[in-house]
Amino acid sequence: MTSRNSRAAIVTGAARGIGAAVATRLGADGFAVAVLDLDESACTATVDGIVAAGGRAVAVGADVADAAAVEAAVERVAAELGPPTVLVNNAGITRDNLLFKMTEDDWDSVLRVHLRGSFLMSRAAQAHMTNAGWGRIVNLSSTSALGNRGQANYSAAKAGIQGLTKTLAIELGKFGITVNAIAPGFIVTEMTRITAERLGVGFEEFQQARAKETPVPRVGQPDDIAHAVSFFVSVGASYVTGQVLYVAGGPRG
Ligand code: NAP
Numbered sequence: 001m002t003s004r005n006s007r008a009a010i011v012t013g014a015a016r017g018i019g020a021a022v023a024t025r026l027g028a029d030g031f032a033v034a035v036l037d038l039d040e041s042a043c044t045a046t047v048d049g050i051v052a053a054g055g056r057a058v059a060v061g062a063d064v065a066d067a068a069a070v071e072a073a074v075e076r077v078a079a080e081l082g083p084p085t086v087l088v089n090n091a092g093i094t095r096d097n098l099l100f101k102m103t104e105d106d107w108d109s110v111l112r113v114h115l116r117g118s119f120l121m122s123r124a125a126q127a128h129m130t131n132a133g134w135g136r137i138v139n140l141s142s143t144s145a146l147g148n149r150g151q152a153n154y155s156a157a158k159a160g161i162q163g164l165t166k167t168l169a170i171e172l173g174k175f176g177i178t179v180n181a182i183a184p185g186f187i188v189t190e191m192t193r194i195t196a197e198r199l200g201v202g203f204e205e206f207q208q209a210r211a212k213e214t215p216v217p218r219v220g221q222p223d224d225i226a227h228a229v230s231f232f233v234s235v236g237a238s239y240v241t242g243q244v245l246y247v248a249g250g251p252r253g
Contacts, residue, residue: 008081009233010034010074012064012121013091015042017189018140020049021222022088022229027055029230032081036060036073037091056081064091064117074124083128086233089118089139089161094191096150096198107153114157118164122179126172135177136233139165140225143185143248158183162244169242178241180232185248186210187220216249 009026013019015037027033027050035043035050040061050057058080062073077084093113095106118139129135144151145158161181168179186192188207196206207219228247231237246252 006032006082007086008032008034008077008084009086009088010036010060010077010084010121010125011088011090012036012117014046015039016046017191018184018187018222018225019088019090020046021226022090023057024049024053025223025226025230026086026088026233027057028053029233030055031086031233032056034058034060034073034077034081034084036062036064038063064089064121065112067120070120070124074121074128078128083132084125085129085132085134086136087121087125087129087138088229088233089121089137091117092140092191094151094154094195096154096195098150099152102152110153111157111160114154115160115164118161122164122168126177129172129177130175133176135172135175136237137165137168137172137177137179138229138232139179139181141165141181141183141244143183143246143252145183146252165244166242173241176238178232178238180241181244182225182228182232183244183246183248183252184225185214185220185246185250185252187222187225189222214249215251218249220247220249 009031011023014023014035023033023035035046040059043059047057047059062069139161141161142158144155165181196203211218
């Protein structure tokens, strides 16, 4: 088995928010990181940060729900950084609305990015992991998988991701590949800023209200999630698979 420091990792949706924090943490952990997002140029800041800290990273532009783009992106990473044996399926969008106002496009777009995207990325990367006899896949679920008003599409996608995680764990375990999910609670990012905007609440006020209802009385930060990812992809976590870890400042699930 090669040393952890020579391994390549792909983090999707890594131009900003949770994905950027995860990519940065994996860079600091010694992985060569492919910072993947829709717009390659938007990945520059994350890549530059990793490189400035002494790590190795490349920007990769791809839509995770486009099969051809995914295949090309994974092959490009293999050529430039080595076989990607770590994959973090983080790319995501929200199109919140109550059921009676939710359009088919709202439904399809959200299912497309989260579920189809995680499926396509995992399918493309697993070939490299099975070849290496080692791999780590971490999928981003959400506390919304347990139900959340205005998020029928998103909660269905995030619950689906938990099923995908458990099934891939069963299929890939014999190849030395673990597959786990992280279900964050409220994390301060552009995604939650947009939610506050949609609800007509100031972002600060929104955060204070969320912190108040959380047993650990604060909101989450992207680094809270990056820390959990760092554990799941570590060599020592080889017997932990098919799990959903709620990182939400309180008990869930
Ligand atoms: P974010 O700030 O909105 O970042 C998401 C990133 O994913 C953006 O850079 C976005 O690019 C990219 N992306 C969207 N569609 C894509 C596609 N088809 N292909 C490639 N990249 C795509 O969101 P975040 O808050 O960091 O969330 C990251 C993940 O954590 C998501 O899966 C989210 O559902 C999950 N999560 C977040 C929270 C939270 O409280 N923030 C809680 C639970 C779960 P564009 O800007 O170009 O669209």
